[in-house]
Each structure stands twice: as structure tokens, then as C-alpha cells.
């Protein structure tokens with residue numbers, strides 16, 4: 001075999017995993033149907049923004065550990081095929097399997113006449129039972145038999161955008177949904193080479209592996225919405241402060257301190273999509289998902305606290321100059337899929353405000369959506385200059401260095417809405433400082 005593994009789909013998950021596997025000495029074939037994306041990747045110019053990804057790409061290509069193809073039929077050059085295509089939301093929240101179905105059909109046709117045992121590894125996020133559908137599709141189009149000619153393994157991905165390389169190289173856990181000893185051996189031998197010692201592997205069934213991914217993300221989303229609910233209460237209490245509550249409850253080991261930050265809510269390509277998919281999946285089984293519905297309701301309305309403050313402080317927003325710092329759905333990425341900034345900009349435009357925005361790397365992506373209806377600054381100083389209110393939407397590190405005196409010096413009115421609690425309330429108490437969860 002020419003390659004140890006193939007990745008089908010070189011998006012956030014496929015590309016990050018491919019470069020990390022290649023860096024650990026695995027021979028990787030990356031398959032991507034989008035020619036524009038593929039051409040960029042071949043030139044070591046990653047279409048996604050992740051720390052060190054271009055360096056790793058360049059190194060792996062040079063060492064001939066990473067090659068590429070646009071053709072799915074090339075999966076036959078390996079025996080382990082990772083599916084890393086997208087699983088977007090349908091209107092009703094359920095996941096759309098069109099990319100998975102197309103890729104599995106093409107894989108089946110490709111392997112039809114090859115006398116080798118293939119393992120197809122589902123890394124895309126899919127609801128329980130999908131691996132079974134994939135098995136049926138593969139059998140149907142290849143004429144081969146599951147467990148005899150091929151195996152299907154579920155290996156959900158837990159990386160966080162903005163930290164994808166680190167998460168791929170040092171995952172907290174590797175979940176493997178496996179049906180046979182043969183597949184277990186093949187996967188163990190592969191992962192042993194990549195992670196060497198202390199392999200944190202959880203072996204389970206394919207359906208449990210599928211559900212683990214949704215349970216994982218839904219619980220994290222629940223923590224965030226829960227803290228936003230507590231923040232709403234704290235805001236109504238004189239000297240209430242959700243930060244103090246967070247610090248205290250985070251000391252409880254049963255709770256842990258992570259994902260307790262109150263703010264403007266979660267966005268991105270995973271949490272909203274995965275929570276909606278689990279709700280839709282529960283509905284099929286007549287299982288009540290009020291708990292997750294509330295998580296979404298809190299999240300969908302959380303950004304409105306900005307408008308409550310604006311209404312109180314500025315009245316009508318027509319012609320008012322509002323600056324926005326941070327556009328990506330989280331720091332260290334330029335991904336704006338389902339980003340809170342988009343909701344805020346849309347609503348500000350409805351109210352005819354004059355908007356100036358700045359993000360260290362996501363300006364261009366936002367420009368693709370809003371064009372000339374808003375203006376774009378090349379740094380935070382020029383963004384806030386002359387504005388009557390500044391809203392912090394994404395907690396980029398560089399924003400934390402802006403001093404109260406910078407706001408007073410540059411803004412027409414130093415009205416700050418700290419949507420991510422990045423500033424110290426003590427240092428900012430001389431300004432008109434408002435923050436999520438601050439009474």
C-alpha cells in the first residue's frame with residue numbers, strides 16, 4: 001500500500017488530523033473535492049487559520065509524508081480511510097448526510113474490485129445508527145461483506161478550533177466505536193504509532209461512540225447556557241457578579257472550572273449544530289429534550305442584553321457610531337460560522353447604527369457577508385476611535401491590553417459593553433462600563 005491512511009475531506013478536522021498524522025511519521029493521502037481549497041493546501045497555504053498548520057503542512061509535504069488527490073477512487077492506495085466530510089444541519093435541526101452518503105458510495109465503487117480488507121473510519125459527527133447506514137451503503141455499492149471485506153469504525157473528533165493542532169497531537173481521549181477484534185487491532189496499531197505512550201483510548205460500540213460526541217458537546221453547551229442564566233440573575237442584583245460565582249463554583253472538582261464563562265453565547269460550526277441534531281434525534285424517539293431546548297433558547301437570546309444596554313444608554317441607535325471588537329466565533333480562528341458578531345451586526349444595521357468592526361483575522365470573512373454596509377478597521381485603536389459605544393464580542397488576547405485611558409482618549413463617549421468579561425471591573429469603574437453578568 002502506498003499510504004497508511006487517507007482523509008476524505010480536508011476541512012478543519014481532515015486537514016488538522018492529516019498534518020498531525022503526517023508529522024508523526026504516518027504516510028497520509030488527503031482527498032478534497034474543492035479544487036480551490038486543494039490548490040491552496042498543496043502550496044502549504046492552509047485555507048483554515050490554525051497555529052503552526054502551514055509549517056506542519058510544508059514539512060510533511062517536503063518529507064513526502066503527505067500527498068493529495070482530488071479523486072476519491074485513490075482511496076484504494078490505502079487500507080484505512082477516514083471520513084472527515086461535513087454533516088451540516090437541515091432546517092429541522094437534523095444532520096444532512098449528503099456528503100457522507102456520496103463519499104461512502106464513491107468509496108464502495110472504488111474498492112469494489114480490490115481484494116484487500118479496508119477500514120472506513122467515521123470521524124465526522126453523526127447521530128447513533130449512522131455507521132450502520134454507512135455499512136449498508138458500502139455493502140450495496142461494493143457487493144462486499146461487512147466484517148469480512150471491510151470494517152466500519154466510529155472515531156469522533158473533539159478538537160477545538162483555534163487549538164486544533166495541539167488537540168490533535170495531544171487529545172484528552174480517543175473514542176473508538178468498534179465491532180470486531182480485527183478492526184480494534186488495526187486501529188490500535190495505527191494510533192500506537194501516532195500517540196506512542198499513554199494512549200487514552202476508550203473502546204465502545206459504534207452507536208455509543210456516535211452518542212458520546214453529542215453528549216460531550218451538548219454538556220459543554222449546557223454549561224455555557226447555564227452560566228448565562230446565572231449571569232442574568234446576577235445582573236439584577238446590586239453588586240452581583242457572575243465572575244465571582246464562576247470562580248467559586250469552578251473550585252468544585254465535580255464541576256471543574258472550564259466552560260463556565262458567561263458571555264454573549266456560543267457560536268461556531270459545532271455546538272449549535274450538534275445540540276440541534278441531538279434534539280431532532282431525540283424527537284424521532286419521542287424523548288423530551290426541554291433541557292437542550294432551553295440551552296438553545298438562552299443562547300439565541302443572550303446577545304439581546306447588548307441591545308438592552310444600548311437602548312438604556314443611547315436611546316435610538318440611528319446614526320450612532322458603534323464599534324465592535326472581535327468577529328470570529330472564538331479567538332484564534334477566522335471561522336465566523338454561526339458567530340454571535342453576525343447577529344449583533346444584523347440587528348445594529350436594522351436599527352440604522354453606523355458600525356465599525358475589527359478582528360485580527362476575520363475581517364475579510366465578515367466583509368464577504370456585509371460588504372460596504374459596515375466599515376472595517378485594521379486595528380483596535382482605529383476601530384474604537386470616535387465611537388459612542390464599543391462592544392467586545394470575541395475575547396482575543398490583544399483586546400485585553402487596551403487600557404481604560406485608551407478608550408477615554410479615543411472614543412467620543414467611553415461606553416463599553418464587555419460581552420466576554422475580558423476587563424477588570426475595578427480598573428474600568430471610571431468609564432461607563434457594562435458587562436455580562438455584572439449587576
Ligand SMILES: NC(=O)c1ccc[n+]([C@@H]2O[C@H](COP(=O)([O-])OP(=O)(O)OC[C@H]3O[C@@H](n4cnc5c(N)ncnc54)[C@H](O)[C@@H]3O)[C@@H](O)[C@H]2O)c1
Pocket residue numbers: 008009010011012013014031032033034037072084085086087099102103123124125126157158159160161269270
Ligand atoms: N470544525 C470543528 O471544530 C469540528 C470539531 C469536531 C468535529 N467536527 C465534525 O467533523 C466534520 C467535518 O467538519 P469540518 O469543520 O472539518 O467541515 P468542513 O466543512 O470544514 O470540511 C469538510 C470538507 O470535506 C470536503 N468534502 C465534502 N465531500 C467530499 C468528498 N466526497 N470527497 C472529498 N472531500 C469532500 C469539503 O469540500 C470540505 O472541504 C463535521 O461532521 C463536524 O461536525 C468539526
